[in-house]
Amino acid sequence: MSVGRIAFFLKWVNDPPCALSPSLVSPVLETSARRSGGSMVSRPHAKDSFPCAKAPPGGCRRGGWGIHGLRAAAGGVFLPAGRREWISVPDDPARRDGWKTRMDPISAALDTCRFAEIEAGQAQSSSPWAVHMPGGVWPVSLYVFTGAGCNLYMTRSGQQNTLRDKSVCLILRAQEHIVQDALRTAPNQPVDLRNPANADRFRTLAFGESPDAGVTSTFYVGMAPAKGAGAALFDALPDVLQLDFDELPAWLCRATEAIRDELTLRRPGFRSVALRQAELIVIQLIRHYIAAHTPRLPAWISLPEDSRVALALREFHRDISRPWTLDMLASAAGTSRSRLIAAAQRELGAGIFHYMTRIRMQEASRLLTDTSMAVGRIAWQVGYQSEAAFSIAFKRYSGEPPRRFREGARA
Template sequence: MAAPRSLPASGTTLGGDLVAETLELATSRCALPRCLTAAGAWALAFPAPGRLTVQAVLRGTVWLTVDGGQPVRLDAGEAAVLAGDRPYTLASGPEVPTADAPPPVDATAGPFLHAGAEGRDAVTLDGRLELDPAAEELLTGALPPVLRLGATTAEAPAVRWLLAQALGELSTDRPGASFALGHLAPLLLVQVLRALLAHGGTDEHPAGLLRALADERLAPALRLMHADPARPWTLAELARAATMSRTSFAQRFKDLAGVPPLAYLRRLRMRLAQHTLRRTDTPLSTVAASLGYGSDSAFSTAFKRATGLSPRHYREAARSAPDLPAQG
């Protein structure tokens, strides 16, 4: 385990970039990147991936249909982000009869898949991101079933490049491939978040942490909480930072974040605590003080209420299972 150290320096990341700070508390990895080539008339039906999925079209035109939605045309240079909770179809046209797609990584084809006739009229790349709950919370309520990224958007070229790099690392088995994949996944997640902030953070989407982070009126109050999570912030102080009345601030915060401001502060403290307990040997008393708890017992009670485990048991479980998810 790492030597004892303090909690992550909240509020210092990229000049107070709250999305970047949230990503520091989350982990992600790119699972099963794959290349699809196709020609002629073809259509493949995929089961719900259960993970955030990113598609990029390198050549030709592909029609993407998520269960319950309308077909979305993706031309070369375009990409799409799928929430991953519904089955979907990739096809040469919206009316082509579908066949079930093979498993993501076939024993013979590896990360490469072909559909239809001989040739490469269409070439797509996809990648699935496994996220821990800290990152999933960031996306909750913000991601529509399909978010289309046109070829001229700032994120589409980066998505294509990152997926191509991930596929290359997986298919060539070069030294350090697993390390490279581990670093490409967070970069891909950053592009997804940027796309959501630029194209998906609107009133038509339900409340969620991402919408709150993207809101300029709430940003000053959020920066205060992230910069000093140990301070016993009051609703009046936070509202004053946002230059709003307490009533208006509390209502706007709940409408966008899905929880009241002080409930958000409690969740932030728990995420910071879990991050530290999973990754360091910092004494529990230090963790408690860093988060504003007057005693170890008060911290332990709050932590167990949020996670179902005492801080000590959570740390022990994290040591035996490094991928133990965050909760709260």
């Protein structure tokens, strides 16, 4: 590049009389991108929206770039004052992963696994014993059984599960159930659950009369999801997830011990630590269950690797902020639009854009709840080119506009 051209460019950068033209600046940006091992791409974005992956230290200037924006050329985002953004994208796929919103279908669903309430305890039970858990109390219940075997009875469906030493159960959707000894003793003792007096505390309970007949030790946790937590994966799973281990995994032992310690000692921040540990347990158990029972799960979880729909959705999950069209998805899947539509209806049981919208709204719910990111920025992050279009879609999904949803989640 000639010295004259560089001087001309710098003059316009520092004192632009009008918006810089991409046709003028793109050669300079291409040179900078090549030096950093990448290439330039451009895409439209909403007016006055600056979705910087790496914001220049001096911020984004309307009408052109300041000198700080030029300094960010080696690895940041270039935002001319028009309708497009110029992004320095590394050519190496491994390096590109850092700036994309990337996730697989299971990660997308598990990423919204957030709990707001917790109750935990340890029960030592000896025959005869039985405990009735009424429905509608804890949306998610976890049990870790060690010692003498016992039984789980789901009153609504009639399902009966035999539990042995080192069995772990996750019960979803606040289902009524009975946990009882191997003799199937009828419940005779009510359990005081979700009592505000017991909130965020670890309880120790005892049931039965004959410890010589064998003792069942039960670690239990009751959990309620936070507002905005995604329910798609929970809805796709059965009421009861049972996993039997020869040895309890180390991660499970560490997490249950952490919950017990935090709720017992109640050190500063104990509640947050206990909730995060409970989330970790649930995520790990769901992963184990999916790996062992994939054929029984809905198509969007268990799509085969060679499925055209899976190929399209894999590309979508690599970057959900991209404004995907049916043509783009069909091209990614190596098929036609009509065949992709038909395959999605057959394999997903719904339109492909219905699935994509749900994933985008789950991510938006998480960002609204967990971050202070502006609504316009969140809209771009989940693939909407305008805040208005995003707000309409989000209200249709959640029943309330984004800002009101955020206020309610933080109340």
